[in-house]
Amino acid sequence: MNRRILTVFGATGFIGRELLRCLNNEKRDLFSVVRIFSRKNKDTSFLTDLNLNVEHIQGSITSHRDVESAVKGASHVVNLVGILYPTKNSSFDVIHHESVKNIARICNSSGVQQLIHISALGSSLNSSSEYARTKALGEKAALSLFPRSTILKPSIVYGPEDDFFNRFHRMAKISPVLPLIGGGQTKFQPVHVNDVAQAILVSLDEKQNVVSGKVYELGGPHVKTFRELLRLLLRYSDPPLKRLLVPMPFWLAKSQAIAFELAYQLFGVAPMLTRDQVELLKADNIVTAGSLNLLDLGITPKTLSKDTLSYLKS
Ligand SMILES: NC(=O)c1ccc[n+]([C@@H]2O[C@H](COP(=O)([O-])OP(=O)(O)OC[C@H]3O[C@@H](n4cnc5c(N)ncnc54)[C@H](OP(=O)(O)O)[C@@H]3O)[C@@H](O)[C@H]2O)c1
Secondary structure, three states, X not given: OOOOEEXXXXXXXXXXXXXXXXXXXXXXXXXXXXXXXXXXOOOOHHHHHXXXXXXXXXXXXXXXXXXXXXXXXXXXXXXXXXXXXXXOOOOHHHHHHHHHHHHHHHHHHOOOOEEEEEOOOOOOOOXXXXXXXXXXXXXXXXXXXXXXOEEXXXXXXXXXXXXXXXXXXXXXXXXXXXXEEHHHOOEEOOEEHHHHHHHXXXXXXXXXXXXOOOEEEEOOOOOEEHXXXXXXXXXXXXXXXXXXXXXXXXXXXXXXXXXXXXXXHHHOXXXXXXXXXXXXXXXXXXXXXXXXXXXXXXXXXXXOOOOOOOOOEO
């Protein structure tokens, strides 16, 4: 009998939900148990549609005890936990670095065979963005403390429940203008959420022996500037939208971000933009030439098209 147990940290997020759907639809027999690790009070009603043998564990990756009990007996671990802005209880360093150290150490001492850690394209120890620096520290920690880790680094991930296109689509529905932060010249390589989920699945299954200790950069087939992405969004929205794209210098975007951050501190409203995200937008977010990528995992990435953006309905 199959005794492989998979623990997924961050399983209730955007990529995690797609991973569970793919596991359910395509690889139901890969694991005897799938442990869904999420924080308290999380809506897990989507799990009722799945036929996977699921164990639900509530906790935080910041707690050594919670992580230990989630990993106990597991053969495979996927870490999808990440934050876009720090909160009162969770700094970037705690979530992207210290907790990854903790997970990797516990994987090492618990007999786990494989850890798939999802980081982000653009992570760099020299970045001016704390998000990108702490993501780089997390990758380094995972590979040194659990050398059989596999690091997957996606560019912007899109799909029906994404944050990027849906956010700008919501903005376009109520505003005649959209901001081109920094002039809109930053380059991205958006990757479909299903391609990211497939990358995790093949890493857990047929490519398990080749991905160990390696870093993969996950991007779609085309490089697009921020301006081109907003144009595509307007063109492929249903119905198509006409909006003015107005360049907004980085300094102005930062002063708006200060207002959003203040509103978050005072009223708890999730910030639309932070100063750290403005810093991130200063560097291109594309797959490095010569890096391992989706094709090395046997996946041909989906094209950004009217079909793959068909969820942008008014
Ligand atoms: N989406 C993208 O465009 C993109 C691009 C590049 C890299 N990534 C990376 O890919 C990973 C997954 O992204 P995503 O878009 O699926 O993110 P997401 O939708 O925000 O999901 C993040 C998950 O992490 C969980 N989480 C956050 N803090 C936690 C904590 N302290 N303890 C336990 N769980 C916690 C969240 O649960 P709660 O909801 O309960 O907080 C959620 O399930 C992240 O590491 C992200 O940085 C994403």
